[in-house]
Amino acid sequence: MKKLIIALAALVVLFGENLSETFVTFSGKVLNPNGNEIIIQGKEFTKKIELRGDGSFSDTLRIPAEQYFYSFSDGNEYTSLFLRNGYNLHLTLNTKEFDESIRYTGKGSVNNNYLARKYLFQEQVFSDTLFILQQRAFEEKIKQIEKEFIDLLENVQGIDTNLVAGEQKSRNQLIQRIEQEYNRKILMGETLAEGMDSPKFANYENYNGKTTSLDDLQGRYVYIDIWATWCGPCKAEIPFLKKLEEKYHEKKITFVGISIDTEKDRSTWKEMVAEKELPGIQLFADKDWNSEFIKNYLVNSIPRYIFIDPEGKIISPDAPRPSQEEIITALLNQLDI
Numbered sequence: 001m002k003k004l005i006i007a008l009a010a011l012v013v014l015f016g017e018n019l020s021e022t023f024v025t026f027s028g029k030v031l032n033p034n035g036n037e038i039i040i041q042g043k044e045f046t047k048k049i050e051l052r053g054d055g056s057f058s059d060t061l062r063i064p065a066e067q068y069f070y071s072f073s074d075g076n077e078y079t080s081l082f083l084r085n086g087y088n089l090h091l092t093l094n095t096k097e098f099d100e101s102i103r104y105t106g107k108g109s110v111n112n113n114y115l116a117r118k119y120l121f122q123e124q125v126f127s128d129t130l131f132i133l134q135q136r137a138f139e140e141k142i143k144q145i146e147k148e149f150i151d152l153l154e155n156v157q158g159i160d161t162n163l164v165a166g167e168q169k170s171r172n173q174l175i176q177r178i179e180q181e182y183n184r185k186i187l188m189g190e191t192l193a194e195g196m197d198s199p200k201f202a203n204y205e206n207y208n209g210k211t212t213s214l215d216d217l218q219g220r221y222v223y224i225d226i227w228a229t230w231c232g233p234c235k236a237e238i239p240f241l242k243k244l245e246e247k248y249h250e251k252k253i254t255f256v257g258i259s260i261d262t263e264k265d266r267s268t269w270k271e272m273v274a275e276k277e278l279p280g281i282q283l284f285a286d287k288d289w290n291s292e293f294i295k296n297y298l299v300n301s302i303p304r305y306i307f308i309d310p311e312g313k314i315i316s317p318d319a320p321r322p323s324q325e326e327i328i329t330a331l332l333n334q335l336d337i
Contacts, residue, residue, distance in 0.1 A: 021085055021086040022062065022085055022086075023060045023061060023062045023063075023085055024060065024061040024062075024063055024083050024084070024085060024086070024087045024088075024089065024108075025058075025059075025060055025087070025088045025089070026040070026049070026057075026058070026059055026060070026061055026083075026087075026089050026091070027056075027057060027058035027059075027089075027090050027091075028056070028057060028058075028089075028090050028091030028092055028093075029054070029055050029056045029057070029091075029092050030051060030055040030056075030057070030074055030093055030094075030095065031055055031092075031093070031094040031095065031096070031101075032055075032094060032095045032096050033051055033055050033074055033075070033095060034074050034075025034076065034077065034095055035051075035074065035075045036050065036051055037049060037050050037051055038051065038057060038072060038073065038074050039071075039072075039073045040061060040070055040071070040072055040081065041070060041071050041073070042063065042064075042067055042069060042070035042071070042083075043064075043067055044064065044067075045063060045064060045067070045070070047059070047061055061083065062085070063083055063084075063085060065085070068082050068083060068084060068160075068162050068163070069081075069082060069166075070082075070083055072091075074093075074095060075095075076232060076233070076235075076236035077095055077098050079098075079099065079102060079115070079116065079119060080115050080119060081112060081115070082108070082111040082112055082115055082160065082163050083108065084108065084160070086107070087106070087107050087108030088106045088107040088108070089104060089105075089106050089107065089108040089109060089112065090104065090105045090106045090109075091103070091104055091112075099116065099119060099120045099123060100120060102116040102120075103116075104116070110156065110157070110158050110159055110160075111159055111160050111163050114152070114153070114156045114159055114163070115163075117152060118149070118152060118153075121148065121149070121152065122174065125145055125174075125178070126178070126181075130178070130182075131181065131182055131185045132185075138182055142175060142178065142179070145175070145178070146171065146175055149171050149174075150171070153167055180300075184298055184300065187298060188298050188317055188318070191298075192297065192298070192314055192317035193314065194314055194315060194316065195313055195314065196313060196314050197312060197313055197314075198214065198306075198308045198312050198313060198314050199292070199293055199296035199297055200213070200214045200215065200293065200312075201213060201214050201258070201283075201285070201286075201291070201292075201293035202214070202215070203286075204258065204283040204284060204285060204286060205283060205284040205286075206281065206282070206283055207270065207273050207281075207282040207283070207284075212256075212281055212283055214293075214308070214312065215312070217254050217256070218310065218311070218312055219252075219310050220252050220253060220254045220310055221252060221253040221254070221307070221308070221309060221310060221315075221335065221337055222253070222254050222256055222306075222307070222308040223253060223254070223255050223256070223305065223306075223307055223319065224256045224257075224258060224305065224306040224307075224308070225237070225241060225255070225256065225257045225258070225303060225304075225305055225322075226258050226260060226294065226297075226299055226302050226303060226304040226305070226306070227257060227258070227259060227260070227302055227303050228259055228260050228261045228265075228302060229259065229261050229265060229268050229269055229272045230261070230265075231302050231303065233302075233303055234302055234303040235276075236323070237303055237321055237322050237323055238276055238278065240321070240322035240323040240325065241255070241278075241279065241322040242277070242278075242279050243322070244322045244325075244328065245279035245280055246279070248332060248337065251337045252310070252336075252337050253332070253337050254280060254281060255279055255280030255281070256280055256281045256282075256283060257273075257278055257280060257281070257282045257283065258283045258284075258285050258293075258294075259282070259283065259284050259285060260285045260288045260289055260291065260294060260299075260302065261284070261288065262288050263288075266284060269284055297317055298317075303321065304318065305318070305319040305320065305321060305322075306318075306319060307319040307331070315335075316331075319331070
């Protein structure tokens with residue numbers, strides 16, 4: 001009997017070790033969570049993990065082999081994960097800071113701490129000061145940014161080769177995006193400067209069943225929200241937008257939402273307007289991204305906010321978001337609304 005027990009124990013140890021390599025153990029604690037669950041998502045993979053009362057969680061993930069890149073989301077906040085079966089990963093974060101607070105320990109932490117630092121740096125790179133530099137200074141800054149990204153990767157010991165393999169491509173794509181945004185800002189400054197006549201939209205379908213044109217709104221300030229039903233960051237702004245509209249409801253300002261959903265999602269748009277009780281005038285663009293108004297305002301990402309004065313002239317082609325409460329309130333308060 002003693003020999004049998006020893007043999008069985010050895011089998012448990014042997015197969016237990018092999019078994020642990022077939023899944024990821026993922027645990028942690030989220031301070032000030034935005035909901036009661038977190039979501040891990042990748043290509044053909046989604047796992048919802050319920051948070052306990054103190055924000056802690058623990059679960060196992062059986063992820064597809066050779067698929068390493070995933071996202072972790074808590075409400076409207078998200079970050080990237082690098083996962084391999086066999087990892088035993090522990091995460092702590094505070095949603096009040098989010099990117100700045102992310103810390104990993106355990107097996108797999110080297111790769112994920114690198115990603116956290118990378119995306120925090122990437123967030124800092126996209127600052128307004130970068131896009132107001134003169135051409136030569138901008139080019140020098142781009143070289144510096146690229147070097148800092150390379151140094152960030154090279155200074156990490158023991159990083160997974162599968163992660164390293166995609167970093168050069170990722171870095172090149174980021175630099176390209178920055179350069180495209182810089183060129184767009186230059187063009188915007190030339191064609192959409194403050195005080196210029198605003199591009200117009202005409203006869204956009206109104207949620208109330210009629211049509212609305214920008215000319216119909218002359219005599220009032222107009223704050224336009226470019227959004228879509230599939231856009232997570234757009235939907236995250238809704239509570240702030242409703243609060244802003246309520247605050248200025250009696251003032252000389254009209255809040256306009258323009259959906260750039262495609263024709264096939266027209267009913268989804270109507271349902272969301274009703275469900276979310278979206279404020280102001282809700283419109284459906286005539287040709288989604290290809291609408292002349294959207295193209296003339298150089299809209300290449302959403303949400304995007306546009307501010308126009310009572311005479312139809314541009315105040316800001318890229319106005320503050322409703323969630324930037326102090327900035328947007330200061331802007332509105334300085335006007336005679």
